[in-house]
Every structure is written in C-alpha cells, then in structure tokens.
Amino acid sequence: MRLLETHAIGASLERMDGRLKVMGTAPYAFEQRVERPAYLHAVQSAIARGRIRAIDTSAAERLAGVIAVITPRTAPRLACESNRELWVLQSDEIHFRGQFIAVVVAESLETARQAADLVRVEYDAAAHDVRFHAERTDLYAPKVVNPDYPTDTDEGDAAAAFGAAEVKVDATYSTPMEHNQPMEPHSTIALWDADRLTLYDSTQSAHSVRTTVAAMLGLPPGQVRVVSPYVGGGFGSKGEAHAHNILAALAALRVPGRAVKLALTRQQMFTLAGHRTPTIQRFRLGAHRDGRLTAIIHEVIEQTSRFKEFAEQTATPTRIMYAAANRRTSHRLAALDVPKPSWMRAPGETPGMFAGEVAMDELAVACGLDPIELRVRNEPERDPQSGKPWGNRHLVECLREGARRFGWSARDPRPLPRAEGSWLFGLGVASSTYPRYVLLGSRATIRLENDGRYAVQIGAADLGTGTWTTLTQVAADALECPVAAVRLEIGTTDQPNATVAGGSSGISSWGWAIVAAARELRRLHGVRPSPGAEASAETPKPPDDATFAQHSFGAQFAEVRVNRETGEVRVSRMLGVFSVGRIINPRLARSQLIGGMTMGLSMALHEESVMDERLGHIVNHDLAGYHIATNADAANLDAVWLDEVDDRSTPMGSRGIGEIGIVGAAAAIANAVYHATGRRVRDLPITPDKLMT
C-alpha cells in the first residue's frame, strides 16, 4: 500500500506557522480577540480533605470591578456526575489541596485575583493521606491500566525461575511525581450565545473537549464549539478537558454574551493540570551466566487520586522488550488525597523503561557482558506478550548504529572511576520503545476549491509538534500535488472529528484519514477533479494489526561527567538512534526526538515535585523550585533514525515520534553515571546529594 513517491513526504520544510509564531501573531487561546472580556481567578482549597463549612464572599463582592463570585452554593448545576475531576463547584467536599472552590468574575485579571484573596473560607478538615510508599497495606489492583491494558501478566513460573537463576538482579527503583509544565499554561476563553458555547481553548483535542464539556453541561455536542489553532505545548497535560474548562463555562453563564478569560497560573499548574505518578518499581531479572534471561518480574506501585482513578501502564514495555520464558508484571495503586494523575509524555514507558533499562545494565555488570551484547542476546523473535511476529523491530540495528556513531567500542567496560581532572567520565546505553497507536474516529474532508487548491479539513491539533506542516505534506503526497496546492484547516470543531494529539498517534490516525479521503476523491472524481469535487473518509481499522505487533524502538547513548567535589552531573553528549518508520519531515522530526531526549535528561537530573505530606501541598510549585533542563543542560544532543518505510503501520509508512525520544533517556544517563562513578543511583532524579553521601 505504499504511496507514489512525491517530494512532499520527506522534505525538511520549515514550520508553516513559524513566521506567525515568531511575529507573535499566531493567536494562542488566551490571545483570541473577543469584545470586552471579563476575567476569572479561582479560589482554591487550603486543605487536602474535608468540607467547606462556610464561605464568605461579601468582601470580594464589594470590591470595585467584581462582577460575580461563584461558589458551590451559588454555581449553576452540572448535568453529569460521572467525572469527579470536572464536577466543579457542585459540592462542599474537598478531595485535594488546591481544588477549585470558588471563582471570581471581574473586569480585570488583577481585580479577579485580588477579590479571590478576599474570599473567606472555613473548613471542616478531615485527616488527609498523601503518603506514597511501598509498605502501604491498602494498595489495590486496578481493573485495567491506561488506556486498557491488563493490570497483571503472568507467563510460566517467574518466581521459581528467578529462584533457580545462575545470575540475579533484584533491585527497587523509584521515580518521583513530575509535572508536565508546557510553556503555555492551560487557558480557556468561554462565551455563551444563548444556549451555544464557544471555548477558545489550549488543548491537544478540540473534539474531545467538546464531547466532555457538552456532556457535563447537558448539551448536545453540536452546541459546543472549540477553537484551538495554536497550542504552546502540552506533553499530555492538555490531552483531555480539565476542571478549568468547566469552571470557565459555568462562570460565563453569569455574563451572557460576554466572554470570560481564564489562564491557570504557573503555580496552579502543579495542582489542576495532571501529573505523572511517582513510581516504586521492584525489578527481578534471572539469567544464565551467558546473560540469556530466564525470568523477568516487574512489580509497580503508583498513586492515583481517591476521587477518580488513573492507573499508569508503567510495566507494559517490560512485557514486550526481551525474551524470557517466565515473565510476570503487576501494577498496584495507592489511592491518595491528591489531584488526579494523568498523561505525561510516554506515560508508562518513561518510568517503566527507566527501571527496566537500569536493571538490564545491572545484569550486564553481573554477567560481565557488554550491555549492548546483553540486549542482543535477549532479542525476542516474536512479541513475547502477544506471540505475534514483529511488524518492524529494529532494536538491534539501533543499538549497533548508535554504538558505531557514539564511539562505544572505545569504552572501557569496567565500571570504575576514571577521571579527567576533577570530573569523572562515563558512557551509558539504554533501549527505547513506544507502541504504534492508530486511534479510530478521525474523519478528513477534501474539497477542490475554485482557486485550484485543495481544502483539507480535519479537527487535528498542533501543540507545537508541527502538525500544520506535516499534515500538509501528507495531504500533498496523497493528492500528488505541490504543498502549495493544499490549504490545511485544523484545530477547531468546525472541521470533521479528530482524535487526540496523544500517544504519538496524531499523524498516524489523522494522516490515514487524509490518505483515505484522497483516495475516495480519486475514486469519485478521477485524477483530474473539477472545482467543487469533494470527498470524505475516516481512519480505517489498521488491517495488519491483527497479524503483527507494531512498535517503535530506539537506542539512547549518554556520556556524562560527574564532578568529584560537588556531585554535579553534566551530560556532555547524547545520541538517540530511532526506528520509527518513515520520517515525514526530518527537520521537525529531529526537533521532536531531541525534545523528548531533553525531557528525559531533565527527568534524569532535575525534575521532582516535592510533596509536603503535612499539607498535601507541592512545595516547589514554580519553575524556580521545579527544575527543568535548560539550553545549558542540553548542550550536545543528536537524534538520527534508520532509513525505513513501514507499510504495515500506516499508509504514510510512518509510526509516530512524539514520545519515543524521552523513553530510555534517563536510564542511559543513570547507566553512564554508574560507569563514571561506580555508584548505582536507582532513585530519580540523580541530584548531587545522591552521589556525595
């Protein structure tokens, strides 16, 4: 099903929206022009569990410029109770610290914020519990893990095989709570016109925000319009509607015909936009002396909120990575008085592959094997989980190509301190993987306009990833026309339904709908259609998925320097080699992959949300306290890919690249730190204190 070659796919086009963004004229959600907007600022709970006893809004209401103060006692009722995260201002009950408990509508942002401070709240506090640790007696097994994987898997007799193994690794790894922190905070402008609602929203999925918000408000989806052409990052945190969307829609009811604007503050984003669960992961690997695995046991503990479950699929990559006859994986949850965890770039794979790929490094040391050779010896012929043959598994090629480019053969295999002045020096490697997801439910419409250009419509999102450009390339390729002959229309619910920009599924799912629509146009109107010709098609069920296991793979290489006196870790070089199918646009692909690797570096060395258990509060809730890698950290990163076209995965030959760049990056760095220092850090982030004590 390979498409005819054109220049459109594979061209390193510059971002089509780049000029608008650089000039500051691409309207992000909060910047959309509306007449005489009112502004919102929320009041948040100061306790983590209990009830509101009394709420006094009189001082706030007296402030000049305040239009309304809305509380659970005065808020309009929502139609649907099923999603407790979105059930805002409907009850006096408090589920986590920082929950929305009131909102001020005012003539200016400053007035709204000042008035919110004047709202007096009395609570009946209950004892809260935010303590995440492995010895909890109330850990439970969720029914499935995100989005619908089995919670546990069990093949053979892993415990017995581990017990009998010649070489064993038995170690516990932990990753902290992390917060996505896209540059653009979550923002919504809400405007009612009679019983129709418009949301200018910062989202990875205009249509799913529409569906969710409409259900909460009891409206038919057609009465909610969501507009989101430009988004300043999301990393999963904008993958679904959050409470602020509902808050804005409710508040706007108080000023009919007038728009209200709401942007979360940076501090609020540590409470109200999701987070990556902390994990505690026990890994047991049993192997023959030659490194061949006989047993793999991966047991994960993570957290969820008590009021709504989110179960991360942390152990799922372990199910497919390496061959062993005896394998067991499990997930257990601690339900705590915390906000609901959510998606953060490669949820599951990112923390799970940190633990698994450090454990493999420990096994390589235990067997006296090169870590690449260990992985090669455990390469499975088929997907160990499904038993299906691989659609395209090229992990070994990635490892070998990376070793060649990175200068791996010069590496002294001994994990001994080796110094250059006061800096110790080491190299590490880790594997990477991410599933190839195609989501069903997207539709594309193509129409030939009178000016001779094709209007290609699909409600897809560009959260900074490059969708405006790459979907144009996909359409031009499918229509066999120049890129300039395509006018792409994305980012709103005015266009046909599109699934979320998540799970690295965007281009695969939307692109497939566009290719199908282009074929339908040909079928109906021939290769030389006349203006007015139109066709529409949905993403089909991928025909090869029943037969093949479809995943991407990669190899991450890191070189670190660790300061003997201070414990500071610098990543001096990093290389990712990825097998991700055909690359639509090398310039933008490289940016996605390097972005993922940078986020992995950030995870390895910096990111950690610190919970004050007495209050249930994230104490480092700003970008001064919550460290994210900067340019100075990401000095010398490179990403390359194997030259491949994966016709089994999508008609474009591509497989999705938004997330694989982060997977394995932190493990490669941790393994390099071990190689440099002989110190095995199993708990992220690798801060200086962990190397100095």
Ligand code: MOS
């Ligand atoms: Mo991604 S965390 O699936 O948006």
